[in-house]
Amino acid sequence: MSLACARARRRSGTILIIVAGFCALLASLTIAFMLKIRSGADATEVVAQQTQARLMLHAACCYILEAGRLGYGPSRAQALAPASAGVGMTSGQGGELQVREGYGWIDVRSADLTSSQGDHGPFDQLMNSVVAQKGTWPDVGGIVICPMYRWTRPPYAIKATVAYNPILSDPAQSGDPRYGRPLLLNPDPQPAVANGWPGTVSDALITPAGLPSWSDFVNGVPQPVPSSQGTAWFRVYRKSQATFIITCGAGGTFGYRDWGEVLTPSPAITGAPGAPNGAAQFNNDRGFFDALLASEVRLWYEVRWSGGVRPLDFRFEEPKWWWQLQNGMAYRTYPVNASQYPGWCRSNKFNPNPLGTISFIQRLDAQGGQPVDPVTGPMTLW
Template structure:
């Protein structure tokens, strides 16, 4: 006779197996959901980081980075001049020129670095700069990551024991300048300076398509900042930007709209409005590095005649990192602005 307990055991085992399978499936679904939520947090964090990058871009480009001399009366735009074979770059005086309040950026002679006709090309009012972010193979002016070129000699029998001798330049460029210890400073040449200056801007493949920012100049000193985390590289849409700018190749060619739309649907875009000002801290202010034993807040700043200062306080400009102006305010925009 057949033992009925055998059938019962099979039913119990099958039930337990089904239960374990359902638990495993539930666990995998939950894990996938957690991963998707974590990815959303990562994307949002990347977009927020782009706000800092955009503010830095607005600050620095108010005075630096203009590689051409001003437009001449003839309308020609000559290439950047050189001195001893090396490119030189002029300094601007702010988005609103701090000397006379005119629309900038202007050079030392008060001439514009670019055509500032409204609605023309960046950096004119009504235009935008698109900045996809990635890691370059070798950035411009890259220096080696060597932490210490001149370590102290720890050999007690050596005549150089514990002497901080500067035998090697610190830092040194990634692109060799020909310097040798035997030849000294005279062995260095500027043969590869242009290579050092330009770097290798080829993107590292694993760093592309992750984040970008875009700056729209809507006034003399105000800007709409778009912070993005995704693969559209800062293009607003396919029909009005990618195609007219002949950039379809970035998305696989003329038939790449489906890919672009898919990337756009999965990325995060956040909008802000900011204002740049040429204001910076007055140099007589107490700033950081006060008497560490007497104060807890090392980032506190006050004028020298404030009632809570004292004669023994130390002044330093270590943390006055605003030689290119400051951001007066940042406003989060709830909805997508008309122009960005």
């Protein structure tokens, strides 16, 4: 073969090699690009999990504040039957039925525990403890697990309609007798389930879900919204009367601390998904649970509840004004919702903490998947 021929062939091969090389480099760059994007997404995921976990701190504090007072009325099942004493209701002094509620984690009527025989409460109106079983939530030593997926429709849901009775304001409608008048033509609010309105309202009306409307309204639709499942949860342990250990989680373990607890939740735990054996929540697959646990963010906090609330008339410079207006002869504290002094009246919007206050929040370090108390070391109960 001549030298020229060989060169021609080499030249043709060179182009092919060059192009192939470029393609290979392009492919490698593409792979590197995709890997980088993937790692960037992973880095962002950590931030999202941190944010979710902190939202759980907020949710848990709100839960603690509310659980000292609320949540001891009729269950959803009980609410389907006529109200009666003993099923989430108590009898008032006049014999009337009252929804049962707690009086705070430390009851002002029994702070020294003498009138409750050493029980810690919360107590209801009749000084009966709302704790159904000693040692379980909400008793001291009890634990509650709260997976925070979103229900398809929550219990007692109402429609998101803003104004059921808008005032006619279009001048073209000035001839309408309703023009400019605030008329209560429609109930406000209205349930999210159909109840017959604007025709005859009926509890027994069968909704598209095939349930009586009242039952459908009370129970809601508990199925999780898929995009919200497995993202966040919180867990609260009542350490003492008013001090709690909060675990904030961003991940899919539902708040179980380990696989052993999945299989056999402690009797102190309330709200464990799938109890008495939650393995089915994880496909009966320990490896799956362990993978969820490894990718989860968990933060621990110690918080304390305080019964401090703010009365609606808590603004002490107002008597000063009144004192001046009366030539220094009288003092006065404005009543709630007083309207004679525009801009000075107090209403419920001025009461930001009707259920108490969180007096401190303390982040706890973690060691081996457990919170660490700065004095006593790793905590086994949380």
